[in-house]
Amino acid sequence: MSKFPFQRMTRMTKTLVPIVTLLALTVSGCSGGEADVSQPQTGDAGEKPDPYGKYSEPVTVNLGYYTPAENKWPEGSKDTLTDNRYTQMIEEKFNIKINHAFEAPQSGYDQKVSLLVSSNDIPDFLFVSESDFNLLVESDMVEDLTKAYEDYASPLLKNVISGFGPDFVKKVTYKDKLYGIPSTVPAHDNDNIVWIRTDWLKKVGIELPKVITTDDLEKVARAFIEQDPDGNGKKDTYGLQGTSTFVTGTTNYNSFDGIFTAFKSFPKIWVKDANGKIVYGSTLPETKQALGKLRDWYAAGLIDKEFGTIKPDQVAKDISAGKAGISTGYTWAPAKSLADSVKNDPKAEWDSFILAAPDGKWYNRQPNPMGRIMVVKKGTPHPEAIIKLINWFTDMDNMAPGYPKLYSESPGTNWQVRPIQRTFRVKSTVYDRFQRLQDAASGKLKREELPESDMKLFDQYQKGMDALKASPSDWAYILYQFNGGKSVLNPINTEVYSEFYGITKSMEMKWTNLSKLEDESFLRIIVGDKPLDYFDTFVSEWKKQGGGDVTKEVQAEVDRMK
Template sequence: MLAFVIALTLVLSACAKNESNEGKASNSGASPTASQSAEGTASATSASEENPFKMAEPVEISIIKSVVPDLKLPPGESIEDNHFAKYLADKTNIRFKVLWYATGDDFTQKQKLAIASNDLPDIMSVDETTFRSLVEGGQVEDLTEYYNKYASDKVKEMYGAANNLPLEKATIDGKLYAMPNISVLADSISMAWVRQDWLDKLKLPAPKTVDDIATIAKAFVEQDPDGNNKKDTVGLLGNNVELYSFAYTGSYDFTAIFHAFDSYPGLWLKDENGKVVYGSTTLQTKQTLAKLKEMYSNGLIDKEFMIRKESSQLVNNGKAGLFFGPWWAPWPLGDSIKVDKNADWKPYLIQDSQGKYNTHMVPPTTQFLVVKKGFKYPEALVKHINFYLSNGTGVSGARDKAEEDQLLDYSLLQHLYPLYTTFDYPDAVARKHEVLKKALDGQIAPEELTPEMKGHYDRWQRDLKNPKAEPGDWSAPYAYLYGGGLLTQKMDKEVYNAFTATTKTMSQKWANLLKMEKEVFFKIVAGDKPVDDFDKFVEAWKKQGGDQIIAEIEAELQK
């Protein structure tokens, strides 16, 4: 469900047109290092001399594709020859030739072999580690001039809305070497999802702090919130895989508690002297583990969470009413309201001891579209992205699609679109919340909504008429109205990972270091190790490769 919802969210985000002009960023676009070509020939006005969405003559671009297993294609179509490819050839004059495609690990291995032998497609999508390696090896084109000359105002606006952080990630030694995607930042923030009906029954206030969470958990364990005269409900849920998330927020972990202690485990941070520190080795992380151990020993955290296969079962059968999760938690909560229509889930943000809201942030970009060194038409990539994000004519989910756009099967977008990537405003979820709320308040006519948001509007109207009768009608609009609504709360501290690639020592030793960390952290929380064993862990972590990794990261960050 987690993988499905994230994929669905990203696809919908990529396909959705912005519904509001609020918060529109400057069109300046590129970072200072990426906004000037060496010879000063790439002025922004040059783009107006050419069609920003279409090549003057037909161009063939070779690509590779990662596909899901057992993909079912429309009759007569293939990975290379399909209705998306034909559509793009007509609209952009770009024809895509698929050199090869593969699934999962097979794709990863084949791509590594292709890079090692310098047998690259004309354009491909890679992660940050691979991107940096390609640049270092001189295998990809400098796109600075092409970005400045051909990037549309829409593309520059969207990068600007992300404070140009994706462009900075793709810029090395003052040169832009990729068209990076833009992450939706809503998936950074961990919220406390609580059974409001249980809070009301037990006359408990809404949670604001970690201590409030502990109070609620104790009440849920001891005061029979489900009213069956049995002590069979649990407090705060956990999961047996991880205690925290350091990128996309997961469900049933304790990320929000770490953040309330100003702890950011799993992230590479800069200390007050500008030195790199691993977030899992800080004093604040030790303090968080001590708090979690206290809560666990007092029975406030599900006693079986470390061995329980599915914490969601406790939610679905009405035996749990408190967990941490992302804004889209109502999607899986649909099973909960099937069992109990009285289940009234509400999200809350948790403050630190100073009343501040802290959060880590997902990386501003995770995918880098690169062009093979020597390819004759690097501008084709920029024009492709222009079209992808264009208003009214591209596949961006715009309201006023042309007739041929309506014939596209958007359920296959991620699988068949030749250079599919996620690309949206970083605050896309909050924007969609505002749009849906205005439509429900009568400030926007339903007919003016995009197909995606019109669907959520219609679902909510059906749910209002027959509350929680159909979880599919309740989940999505509820997530945008309540989870998305909470995202409009300004965070006081947003912490980005200082380094999101991989170093040489990390590739060799990181798996063992993570294994050691996980074992120590879980045993401290369970009470099998004293809290002070955290200090022994930090010392061992440094000696077994941590210090060397930090040195390598600092060297990388200076490039």
């Protein structure tokens, strides 16, 4: 039987064992001989493992559950969180009954899970964070899922997980054994776009290529401030607006993240230096250069003087009111703020632009590809039951042939009402959809060749953007999918992943203070409270206050991953 490679993110030093093949992730698992009576019951007695097989007797899955923040059942429906189309079809298809071991508000789910983990009182099936996963494995509280995964995971699920690379599965294995099924976070869902009002560009006489530089952005910001693009005879429009969360590990709404990456600066993530050693991106010279540019822009009045305290909602109001014509951040920013812009001014026109680095590449830091991890309490009967359910939902998440389209006619029904409240999507999910839509728009792909959900988007796109303004939310979503999506597909798009997403021992004690030091130092440099060379002081203090110890621990974990 093939094995899983040894590795996991841990706060404890472990003795390495030889790494073995990843075949278990890419081929069907073997079926063993006689059952090991010391292990939890797996499948029906004498059955051949079937990833979609139905139990002859009812099996109950007791799992932790969070209540979606918003949900609307179909009109006239008697559906509930415990009795709905999902649970009914699961019972019909698998003879599995879903029981909520607990229900917690979505905002309080992780806290609830951490309390259960610390009290050694977890339910049979549970999605947990990486840090809680580590504690559970160290405490010998969760089931070895190696055989269950090999025997019962569908080929699609195995392909989804293996598609994120060998290091991905290493995070949930220990001593050659698999202890969790990781949900996935596709790439390119948060790429950094600069959205600019193109009707304002025409008014100030600026033509921009789709790929712009920081000099281009500076020119636009200055023009929008000084040349009265809204035509009211007053200098009351903004250039660049940043919020109190102006730099993150990926990107944020109206942040300066794209300006940092335009300098090949990758703050708040771990990267390799020229010698292949792990370093913290916020401490590198490129970050100092980016801060220097932001400092110059702030001194010149191109950045709103109150940017360090502005909340994202205020920026959205300024855009809606026609006082701001630049929005930086998420690819899907139109759905968040630009819709009200055209609602209040139907003449408003927006388009996406790429802020590239001097080497011509567009760098986008990607989120942690690993979402929450499904674990099974040690000794729980039928651990493979949860894998069967994950198989089924993986089919839905990836629109496999014949996948069930539950609640497709009820857009108000939140997908999170399903029992498996995480997604298992291939890495290229977002990218693939953008490509399909562009192919349909160019005629390379026929409408009827699109998935049903894409057909609806394509039909809206064909109405024309001006016609869609009658429904600003539809206009914004199509702008995101087609204009934003086209930018994401640009070949200069370059993925940047952190070399480490876990938590080390020193991080637990020192990271909050280190992050505060970083954020305050960056802000003081930008607004001119400290000189640019104060950056060197920050780096020195960061290392002295624990950053050096953290870096050594991260290096050790990355080395162990090899």
